Amino acid sequence: MKYHLTFRYTFVLAVILLFCSCKGERKLPYYGMRDTKTVTNNDGSTTVDTIYQTIPAFKLLNQDSTEITNDTFKGKVYVADFFFTSCNTICPIMHRNMKKIFDNYKDNADVMLLSHTIDFKYDTPSVLKKYAQKLGVDGPKWQFAYGAKDTVYTLATKSYLVSVAQDDNDKQGYVHQGFLILIDKDRRIRGAYDGTNPEQVAQLEKDIPLLLAEDKS
Amino acid sequence: MRKLIILLSFSFTVICIFYSCQTADSVQRDAYYVNGRDLYIRHCQNCHGEKGEGLGELTPPLTDSIFMKQNKTQLACFIKNGVSKPLTIHGKVYEGKMPDFNLAPIDIAQLIVYITNGFGHKQGMYTPEQVAADLNKCR
Numbered sequence: 172m173k174y175h176l177t178f179r180y181t182f183v184l185a186v187i188l189l190f191c192s193c194k195g196e197r198k199l200p201y202y203g204m205r206d207t208k209t210v211t212n213n214d215g216s217t218t219v220d221t222i223y224q225t226i227p228a229f230k231l232l233n234q235d236s237t238e239i240t241n242d243t244f245k246g247k248v249y250v251a252d253f254f255f256t257s258c259n260t261i262c263p264i265m266h267r268n269m270k271k272i273f274d275n276y277k278d279n280a281d282v283m284l285l286s287h288t289i290d291f292k293y294d295t296p297s298v299l300k301k302y303a304q305k306l307g308v309d310g311p312k313w314q315f316a317y318g319a320k321d322t323v324y325t326l327a328t329k330s331y332l333v334s335v336a337q338d339d340n341d342k343q344g345y346v347h348q349g350f351l352i353l354i355d356k357d358r359r360i361r362g363a364y365d366g367t368n369p370e371q372v373a374q375l376e377k378d379i380p381l382l383l384a385e386d387k388s
Numbered sequence: 389m390r391k392l393i394i395l396l397s398f399s400f401t402v403i404c405i406f407y408s409c410q411t412a413d414s415v416q417r418d419a420y421y422v423n424g425r426d427l428y429i430r431h432c433q434n435c436h437g438e439k440g441e442g443l444g445e446l447t448p449p450l451t452d453s454i455f456m457k458q459n460k461t462q463l464a465c466f467i468k469n470g471v472s473k474p475l476t477i478h479g480k481v482y483e484g485k486m487p488d489f490n491l492a493p494i495d496i497a498q499l500i501v502y503i504t505n506g507f508g509h510k511q512g513m514y515t516p517e518q519v520a521a522d523l524n525k526c527r
Contacts, residue, residue, distance in 0.1 A: 263446070302446070
């Protein structure tokens with residue numbers, strides 16, 4: 172009789188555990204500042220909506236000296252970062268990793284990459300073009316953006332939440348964080364990954380399909 | 389039969405003992421190789437990659453054995469002074485600049501032992517004295 176009871180408890184416990192392990196689909200978080208908006212429903216009642224931080228409108232030049240704006244990335248999921256071509260510390264690692272993503276999504280037009288240079292003195296579009304060609308990624312999928320210092324630095328620190336700065340004490344003249352920022356189709360920040368850390372880059376590779384699936388449903 | 393087995397296993401053990409004996413030279417070379425790997429990870433791996441594969445046409449790979457052999461006495465200069473002239477590796481021309489690394493001759497020697505014995509090469513020991521001599525002849 173006692174055994175019988177033990178079995179029953181074990182069974183109940185097993186069922187509970189089984190259900191606990193069935194987690195719902197993982198959803199990527201929203202980063203940045205939030206705001207609220209009160210919306211009036213059809214029946215006259217009101218509810219509060221969350222407004223997430225989005226990447227504001229920008230206008231930059233790409234490696235072909237063509238203007239790129241938000242519309243270039245309209246309806247796309249994209250990975251953004253900040254670098255400069257003469258950087259030989261973290262940038263080669265970041266771009267080695269981004270190139271893997273570039274190769275994996277070669278045939279998927281919904282995924283793009285956007286690298287902003289923070290070296291406004293030297294990295295003109297023609298320098299970026301050469302860099303892209305040498306990296307073997309020149310084409311519309313991976314955009315290399317050039318802009319005035321204020322434009323790019325504000326975009327980095329205020330919108331993509333990546334710290335960048337000019338530093339005359341540094342041997343290379345610039346210091347910046349190596350984050351790869353994942354942006355969804357509605358210009359919201361959905362992930363930030365250290366582009367020099369293999370585990371975090373692996374996480375990014377797992378998160379991109381999630382984001383692509385989310386936008387389809 | 390039993391004697392034979394005992395004899396065989398005994399002689400096998402003896403051979404193994406002798407075989408595993410390392411000379412002082414190879415011990416030193418291995419020490420250089422291991423230290424060189426740490427230096428490589430710190431100073432070179434960003435661009436040249438974990439397996440010396442390079443990065444596109446931006447950074448040349450370190451896997452060209454013929455280049456490594458022909459330019460062995462130049463390697464110290466490349467590391468110490470950087471490179472600004474085009475280099476042909478695996479038949480491809482690389483034009484990018486390599487920055488200079490202000491390292492001590494012992495560090496350069498360890499690095500050279502690592503990159504000329506790793507990545508599929510086997511060129512043996514390189515001493516700080518050889519590095520110092522190479523550096524005097526930098527072009």
